[in-house]
Amino acid sequence: MxxxxxxxxxxxxxxxxxxxxxxxxxxxxxxxxxxxxxxxxxxxxxxxxxxxxxxxxxxxxxxxxxxxxxxxxxxxxxxxxxxxxxxxxxxxxxxxxxxxxxxxxxxxxxxxxxxxxxxxxxxxxxxxxxxxxxxxxxxxxxxxxxxxxxxxxxxxxxxxxxxxxxTGLAVPVDELRAQPAASYQVQEVVAGLEHPWSLAFLPDGGALVTERPGRLRRITAAGELVPGEVSGLPKVFSSGQAGLFEVLISEDFASSGLVFLSYACGVESANHLCVARAKLGEDRLENVEEIFRALPGKKGDAHYGGRMAQLPDASLIITLGDGFDYREQAQILGNHLGSIVRIGTDGVAPEDNPFIDSPDARPEVFSYGHRNVQGLVYDPVEQLLISHEHGPRGGDEINVLRPGQNYGWPVITYGLDYTGARITPFTEYPNMEQPLLQWTPSIAPSGMTRYRGELFPEWRGDLFVGALADRSVRRVEFVDGEAEDVETLFKELKARIRDVITGPDGALYLLTDESDGRVLRVSPKR
Structure with missing residues (x-):
């Protein structure tokens, strides 16, 4: 023609x-x-x-x-x-x-x-x-x-x-109405950290802090950043969201000197979330041993999870992500993607894990149906294991974790894909857990703590959730199994908050996710 x-x-x-x-x-x-x-x-x-x-x-x-x-x-x-x-x-x-x-x-x-x-x-x-x-x-x-x-x-x-x-138009969403904040002051403890990810306090009053590119740094009890890095780390795959994640101090550290590290390992075409244990020396890690590797290996550098907690029986809870491109695998028990796992400090799955006797499941799986879990806290007062996870465009969730439960991703979610597409038509489905709280639009939640300190009695029992996209910390009242987002804090910092920790002194400590990242201390204003 x-x-x-x-x-x-x-x-x-x-x-x-x-x-x-x-x-x-x-x-x-x-x-x-x-x-x-x-x-x-x-x-x-x-x-x-x-x-x-x-x-x-x-x-x-x-x-x-x-x-x-x-x-x-x-x-x-x-x-x-x-x-x-x-x-x-x-x-x-x-x-x-x-x-x-x-x-x-x-x-x-x-x-x-x-x-x-x-x-x-x-x-x-x-x-x-x-x-x-x-x-x-x-x-x-x-x-x-x-x-x-x-x-x-x-x-x-x-x-x-x-x-x-x-085309259509997006439905406008009301801004969260902030409640009056407690009177506080924010002080810089240290600066000059490259994308710090996790902070853990040592019995001597000092602390360890991880940098995502693959460095472990030490802070003295006087609040000074020790020059150089702690040596002896396992090889870390650093790219995009991949890198060194959490440092966790063992509950028996005083006698064992053990610390646990979560990190991305492997290469771009086949990488994993890994966990290693090691003995902490003065300026190096000793007897480093990999005790967990998420399987199978995946391509890409997104959605690792990486938070850890230790339960009273000394077992470790480790959060994982779905690898982004592999979201349906979060419903498949035969792999670790999109799950939360529980292992002993030697890496062996405990005999009372929920799927230990299932031939089609990984024995380490504790719960499944997760997207990217980057907030985790065990509260010994109420004996609750609480997590949050990233949704896509909306659908960030807070959940109470129970063994063997399915938390729904990607079959149920309150969020849309980044392109605006529907990931699923369902927000509820039989035998899948509903979140206690969900954020739409997304705040991109990060580290989380349940405050049990003495400096802020009005905050006792509340969850504090760091937010990357929202550049804030959300205070969530958590009472009788109900969660309500009641206050937006620290907006004045204009910083992506990567971690929130309750310090041994009762203050809140914040990590800012920046190339010149900082450790900040929040205490009552005098």
Whole structure:
């Protein structure tokens, strides 16, 4: 066919093909997301499928329109120019091929330039990528056919109005109303730390602090940062979110000198969350031994979890992440991704673990259905194990952890994907735990403590949750198994808060997640 339409006709043809590509691509990604849930045994009826698809057209559609629009415009211009210069025929075939190639290049660039390993979830598999490229090819072929016609319906010139059905507007969310804060002062203890992640106090009044790139530093009882680093660490994989995470002082440290470290290990193409134990010397770790490695190895550098707590029986609780691209694995007990595990200090799974006798489960699994658990505290007063985890765009959760329970991810969540797509149509599902509290939009929760100190009696029993995206600390009242976010603190610092710790002196200590990170002490204002 020969291109016989004028500029207005080509513009209308482009608009029609563009809308078709956006709608087809959005529908395809929705079906692949739902298919991943169905493969976990989740039942999805026709009504739920339809409503989820419509929601994605409204919420994911604008994002996909931007991604597809750039690639489709370039492919149309470049393919049209090549066809004209080279005098080639088969316009529909070449425009279809060009649109598919351009979208593939765009996906590759987007994934390389954005923090998540794979931004559009449907493209985690070759089948998903292929299906989306086919929708682009359909749009390219449609454009070629329409521009070969002698006339287009006048309605074609108004096709851009159809995008209003796709774009929609995000529903505004009310800001949290802060309650009057206690009177406090914030003092800098040390500075000059590179993305500090965890702080642990030693019996002598000093402390250990981890730096995410893979360094363990020591702070003296006088509050001075010791020059240099503690040597003898195991090899740490440092990239993106990967690095050195938590340092935990053993409950019997006075007699054993043991500390535990969680960290990313391996290489970019196959890495794990690992835990090692070691004896702390004056300026080095001795007798370093890896006691846990999350399996299987995963690709990418996101979602490790990495928080730890020690229970009264000396066993260790270790939080994990789903590896971002592997979210469905959080429902599979045969691996560690998206789970919380419990091991002895020697790395062996205790005999009373909930899945110890299940041949299809990893014996270390304590609970599952988690996304990325980066807050953990054991409260000996009420004998409760409390965690929080990151949602995507919303759906951050606080949970009380109980052995053997399924906390739902990714079958249930209150959050959307970063692209605006629905991860799941469900916020509730049989035999899956509901969170005590959820934040939408996301605050990106980090370290957490339950305050049991003496300096702030009005805060006793409250949870303090660091927030990275919100650049604050949230005070959560936790009474009789109910949690309520009642106050936003330390906004004036304008810093990403990575960890919150109750010090042995009753003060709150904060770590700021910065290239020039600090340890801050919060005490009552005098």
């Amino acid at each position: 020969t291109n016989v339409v004028g500029f207005k006709g080509r513009l209308a043809a482009f608009a029609i093909a563009f809308v078709a590509g956006v709608v087809l691509g959005t529908v395809v990604q929705t079906q692949f997301n739902l298919l991943a849930l169905q493969q976990l045994g989740v039942e999805i009826g026709a009504g739920v499928r339809l409503s989820t698809t419509v929601d994605d057209l409204r919420q994911f559609g604008p994002f996909y329109a931007a991604v597809f629009g750039v690639s489709f415009m370039l492919s149309t211009l470049v393919t049209g120019l090549l066809l004209k210069v080279l005098g080639l025929g088969h316009r529909a075939l070449f425009h279809a091929f060009g649109a598919a190639v351009a979208l593939w290049v765009t996906f590759t660039l987007v994934d390389a330039l954005t923090p998540p390993p794979t931004l559009i979830a449907a493209t985690r598999t070759l089948a998903g990528v292929g299906a989306l490229l086919m929708t682009a090819a359909c749009a390219g072929g449609l454009y070629a056919r329409l521009t070969a016609l002698r006339g287009l319906p006048r309605a074609g010139y108004n096709t851009f109005a159809a995008l209003a059905l796709v």
